[in-house]
Amino acid sequence: MRLALVGFGHEANTFAPSAATLAAWRLAGILEGEEIRDRHERSESILAGYFGYAAEDPAAEVVPLAYSWITPTGASTAEAFEHLTGLMLARLRDQGPWDGVLLPQHGAAVADGHPDADGEFLRRVRAAVGPDVPIGVTLDLHANISRQLVEHADVVTVYQTNPHVDAREQGLACARLLARTIRGEIRPVLALAQLPLAAGILRMGTGQEPMRGLLALAREQERRPGVLSVSLVEGFPYADVAEMGMSVVAVADADPALAADAARTVAAATWERRAEFVGTAPGTEEAMRQAGAAADGADGPVLVLDMGDNVGGGSPGDSTHVLHAARRLGVKGVAQCVYDPAVALSCAAAGVGARVDLTVGGKVDDRHGEPFPIRGEVIAVTDGRFEDTTATHAGARVFDLGTSAGVRTDDGFLLALHSRPEGTWSRLQFSTLGIDPAAVPIIVAKGVHAPRAAFEPIASRLIWADTPGSTSADPSVFEFGHRRRPMYPFEPAARFDPESVR
Numbered sequence: 001m002r003l004a005l006v007g008f009g010h011e012a013n014t015f016a017p018s019a020a021t022l023a024a025w026r027l028a029g030i031l032e033g034e035e036i037r038d039r040h041e042r043s044e045s046i047l048a049g050y051f052g053y054a055a056e057d058p059a060a061e062v063v064p065l066a067y068s069w070i071t072p073t074g075a076s077t078a079e080a081f082e083h084l085t086g087l088m089l090a091r092l093r094d095q096g097p098w099d100g101v102l103l104p105q106h107g108a109a110v111a112d113g114h115p116d117a118d119g120e121f122l123r124r125v126r127a128a129v130g131p132d133v134p135i136g137v138t139l140d141l142h143a144n145i146s147r148q149l150v151e152h153a154d155v156v157t158v159y160q161t162n163p164h165v166d167a168r169e170q171g172l173a174c175a176r177l178l179a180r181t182i183r184g185e186i187r188p189v190l191a192l193a194q195l196p197l198a199a200g201i202l203r204m205g206t207g208q209e210p211m212r213g214l215l216a217l218a219r220e221q222e223r224r225p226g227v228l229s230v231s232l233v234e235g236f237p238y239a240d241v242a243e244m245g246m247s248v249v250a251v252a253d254a255d256p257a258l259a260a261d262a263a264r265t266v267a268a269a270t271w272e273r274r275a276e277f278v279g280t281a282p283g284t285e286e287a288m289r290q291a292g293a294a295a296d297g298a299d300g301p302v303l304v305l306d307m308g309d310n311v312g313g314g315s316p317g318d319s320t321h322v323l324h325a326a327r328r329l330g331v332k333g334v335a336q337c338v339y340d341p342a343v344a345l346s347c348a349a350a351g352v353g354a355r356v357d358l359t360v361g362g363k364v365d366d367r368h369g370e371p372f373p374i375r376g377e378v379i380a381v382t383d384g385r386f387e388d389t390t391a392t393h394a395g396a397r398v399f400d401l402g403t404s405a406g407v408r409t410d411d412g413f414l415l416a417l418h419s420r421p422e423g424t425w426s427r428l429q430f431s432t433l434g435i436d437p438a439a440v441p442i443i444v445a446k447g448v449h450a451p452r453a454a455f456e457p458i459a460s461r462l463i464w465a466d467t468p469g470s471t472s473a474d475p476s477v478f479e480f481g482h483r484r485r486p487m488y489p490f491e492p493a494a495r496f497d498p499e500s501v502r
């Protein structure tokens with residue numbers, strides 16, 4: 001059983017300042033052949049789940065063809081999309097025939113000319129392999145799932161945790177269902193419920209309500225005879241596309257009505273609880289005031305989540321709003337990562353122990369704060385590469401943040417300066433730069449839920465800050481031209497039509 005592995009992961013924030021150009025994809029790494037296995041087999045990613053299937057089934061071979069994953073950013077250029085899909089389809093055609101195809105997508109990709117870039121890729125893959133070769137897709141919980149994607153897939157599995165710690169498990173589940181399909185043991189049919197509901201990012205944690213209870217309902221639906229998989233999908237609200245929003249995908253064995261009923265049941269329950277998906281958080285200054293008070297005498301650092309600069313959602317990672325607020329308020333002992341390649345390089349050139357006088361961050365655009373002036377000392381310099389074997393969001397293990405430097409400022413800030421943008425997903429982003437995250441009073445993390453996998457175990461308290469930026473917690477600050485209307489909470493009178501589920 002030869003299974004092709006090919007795909008690309010992109011969560012496109014159409015409100016973000018920078019595009020996913022071909023150069024950006026190349027910098028992120030377009031992997032081919034065995035380097036995909038080398039990079040992913042030991043990780044906790046979707047691809048590790050696919051390779052894991054080949055390890056448990058001696059008759060199955062997973063052949064890695066081409067794969068790329070880019071840190072969330074703006075939409076791909078047409079050139080980048082055509083290059084990536086062209087490469088992938090060429091490898092599929094050249095190295096076939098295949099018994100099945102495994103696609104580790106994200107599900108919220110957008111490209112110039114193809115707002116439903118994942119669906120368009122599925123359409124092209126289906127055209128390349130024909131109608132009889134089963135296609136399995138594994139998606140991120142933040143996928144915006146289109147009807148086109150579901151129509152061209154045979155199996156769809158989706159992360160059901162946030163932070164995402166089940167990527168490998170969902171990849172494995174997808175591969176198992178695909179193999180059973182190829183063997184003729186099952187005949188999967190899909191149903192999709194698209195809810196006219198944009199979930200607020202604050203309410204996307206799967207350990208909390210309403211997601212916790214709704215996911216339990218999805219698991220319950222999976223226990224119905226003939227139901228193979230049910231995924232409740234949060235969607236990615238920072239994308240101005242028609243398929244933006246929450247959805248439910250159900251897979252049943254040869255019974256379209258059963259698949260639709262399972263999807264409809266979970267979707268209806270989600271719709272009933274739509275008001276619980278609206279979250280609010282204190283603004284920057286109020287959050288830092290609370291953090292300063294909470295850090296006093298706390299057992300472990302206070303974790304402040306900088307929501308407006310959520311790199312995992314497409315923000316630049318160089319926001320300084322929180323740093324400025326801390327300085328204005330006299331809040332001491334703040335550690336934060338900042339994406340600033342020029343400053344990281346100049347600190348590295350100055351060397352450990354050097355005095356520096358610089359302005360940090362706030363340079364990508366004018367929404368993420370003014371540059372932050374600092375005077376201080378370089379305490380560490382690295383190439384930014386490390387492996388984290390502890391639990392991290394999406395099973396990330398190998399990090400490459402480019403030339404990086406740790407700086408202690410004269411007024412007590414601890415800054416981890418990186419040359420590549422990255423969400424604050426690993427404690428090693430600090431500890432490799434001479435900053436012990438467990439020992440600092442306040443850690444500012446770029447993200448909303450993703451940093452929790454690494455930092456919640458050491459944090460005394462979590463405070464979400466509704467900071468300005470490309471991933472503001474308040475969706476009403478963005479101007480949408482292409483999303484569906486009406487949609488909750490933008491138009492509170494929106495209605496969910498159970499008959500639309502099919």
Ligand SMILES: [Zn+2]
Pocket residue numbers: 140141142164
């Ligand atoms: Zn996600």
